[in-house]
Amino acid sequence: MHFDYDSGRFVQTGSGGERPAIVARDRHLDWTQLQREAEAWCDEACRLGLGADMPIVIRGHKEAAFMVALTGALMLRAPFVPVDAVYPAERLASICQILDAHLLYDAAQGRFEVLREGAGTPLAEKGLCYVMFTSGTTGQPKGVQIGRESVQGLIDWMRLDFGLGERPVFLDQTVFSFDVSLYDVFGTLALGGTILMLDRQDAASPLKVAALMAEHGVTTWVSTPSFAQQQLVNPGFTQAALPQLRTFVFCGEPLPVPLCRQLRKRFPDVPLLNTYGPTEATVATTLLVVEDAMLATDAPLPIGRAKRDSAVYCDEGELCIAGPHVMRGYLNRPDLNTTRMFLRDGQRGFRTGDLGTEAEDGLLFCHGRIDDQIKLNGYRLELMEVDAALATLPGNRGASAVALRRPNGAVARLVAFVETGSDDPALPAELADWKALLAARLPHYMIPSELLPCAQLPVSVNYKTDRAKLARLYETLNA
Numbered sequence: 321m322h323f324d325y326d327s328g329r330f331v332q333t334g335s336g337g338e339r340p341a342i343v344a345r346d347r348h349l350d351w352t353q354l355q356r357e358a359e360a361w362c363d364e365a366c367r368l369g370l371g372a373d374m375p376i377v378i379r380g381h382k383e384a385a386f387m388v389a390l391t392g393a394l395m396l397r398a399p400f401v402p403v404d405a406v407y408p409a410e411r412l413a414s415i416c417q418i419l420d421a422h423l424l425y426d427a428a429q430g431r432f433e434v435l436r437e438g439a440g441t442p443l444a445e446k447g448l449c450y451v452m453f454t455s456g457t458t459g460q461p462k463g464v465q466i467g468r469e470s471v472q473g474l475i476d477w478m479r480l481d482f483g484l485g486e487r488p489v490f491l492d493q494t495v496f497s498f499d500v501s502l503y504d505v506f507g508t509l510a511l512g513g514t515i516l517m518l519d520r521q522d523a524a525s526p527l528k529v530a531a532l533m534a535e536h537g538v539t540t541w542v543s544t545p546s547f548a549q550q551q552l553v554n555p556g557f558t559q560a561a562l563p564q565l566r567t568f569v570f571c572g573e574p575l576p577v578p579l580c581r582q583l584r585k586r587f588p589d590v591p592l593l594n595t596y597g598p599t600e601a602t603v604a605t606t607l608l609v610v611e612d613a614m615l616a617t618d619a620p621l622p623i624g625r626a627k628r629d630s631a632v633y634c635d636e637g638e639l640c641i642a643g644p645h646v647m648r649g650y651l652n653r654p655d656l657n658t659t660r661m662f663l664r665d666g667q668r669g670f671r672t673g674d675l676g677t678e679a680e681d682g683l684l685f686c687h688g689r690i691d692d693q694i695k696l697n698g699y700r701l702e703l704m705e706v707d708a709a710l711a712t713l714p715g716n717r718g719a720s721a722v723a724l725r726r727p728n729g730a731v732a733r734l735v736a737f738v739e740t741g742s743d744d745p746a747l748p749a750e751l752a753d754w755k756a757l758l759a760a761r762l763p764h765y766m767i768p769s770e771l772l773p774c775a776q777l778p779v780s781v782n783y784k785t786d787r788a789k790l791a792r793l794y795e796t797l798n799a
């Protein structure tokens with residue numbers, strides 16, 4: 321059994337209704353139960369006035385009902401707007417206001433909330449699949465509108481090029497308000513698989529993560545590299561203990577070479593997929609299957625090549641994306657749509673704000689955000705490049721550079737943190753020579769003035785390394 325995205329219907333192919341569809345901490349649902357619950361969800365939503373093109377805000381945190389609601393919204397062609405419960409009420413309120421949404425589904429309570437009386441209002445943009453809110457520089461979240469055709473492209477890409485095999489079992493750890501989680505949602509539904517949802521409590525324990533993966537036979541790992549890095553403290557995170565694992569899919573931040581080497585050692589037969597792309601272009605746009613030869617040196621990994629139906633190229637050093645998977649625009653932000661979007665050969669295009677290059681063989685590279693580029697004493701440097709050099713220090717630990725700023729915003733100094741796995745305030749002995757080791761790779765102005773140990777690098781709710789938190793940590797240490 322699987323869910324046909326195009327028609328919005330469940331398709332019964334022989335038996336299979338009893339196979340697990342959703343494994344969440346609160347409940348497990350097989351495919352027949354998912355179908356029944358999604359249909360009941362639709363009935364209730366229709367009774368409350370939800371229809372095609374009307375946004376439905378879904379709030380919660382990894383409950384089985386969250387996935388049921390996402391499925392129901394697909395059946396009704398009502399664009400879903402996932403908001404994880406980790407976000408404050410104020411952010412939720414501003415999202416509901418920007419959407420002028422009349423209905424919210426609370427997955428933790430298992431019930432709808434009517435936000436305002438009267439009929440639901442369809443969005444001006446028709447045929448959307450979802451609206452994903454990302455942080456905006458003005459403090460107001462921006463609603464990225466993704467069309468139904470864009471998601472069809474994502475599903476086709478996963479089916480044809482990811483090598484996921486039959487009925488994949490997805491590890492679903494990223495919050496639903498981060499679009500990387502949609503690999504798991506659409507992959508599970510379209511391929512008749514299973515979604516194993518980890519809540520924050522389970523995700524925080526590497527032992528628990530591995531135990532759940534083994535118990536439910538996870539075949540497809542999906543996460544940011546930071547989350548995978550955290551699992552390495554568990555010596556049992558190995559192919560021998562997780563023989564069902566078939567694929568690692570990474571997205572959301574640079575995939576460090578040292579992490580790949582460690583994963584290769586522990587999972588010699590499991591392919592590592594590096595995928596890249598902003599939310600504005602439906603989860604991801606480029607794909608690289610990491611080859612052993614790419615791990616022979618410490619040179620940063622490419623992000624691969626553009627997916628079949630799209631184009632990725634560099635314009636004045638900036639990565640630009642064109643194709644049917646580019647968003648229909650930010651909701652109610654004509655100002656941004658004018659500056660960030662364009663048309664190319666009749667297709668929608670988006671300027672990513674990422675620095676990129678293309679090698680002679682067509683492989684693409686992302687060198688970080690244009691805005692992660694800093695000026696220090698007149699020198700221009702990329703924090704990501706410093707991170708990449710730090711990652712090659714002995715021990716292959718996670719590490720991150722942080723720009724400390726003066727009140728006027730100017731960068732005063734560069735420092736770095738390295739993950740040690742312990743609260744010991746001293747650097748591990750093997751890092752005693754860190755400055756000399758970095759000097760072999762980096763020009764003097766890119767070498768941090770201090771390297772500080774920290775038990776674990778802080779990550780954002782999306783499990784990307786959080787430089788702002790590191791800067792605050794530095795202030796506390798020096799208060």
Ligand code: AMP
Pocket residue numbers: 454570571572573574575594595596597598599600623672674686688689
């Ligand atoms: P988001 O919209 O939160 O998914 O963030 C997208 C941004 O994360 C991209 O524009 C890149 O700056 C960064 N990013 C995502 N995936 C990768 C990757 N595989 N390698 C390097 N940077 C990445």
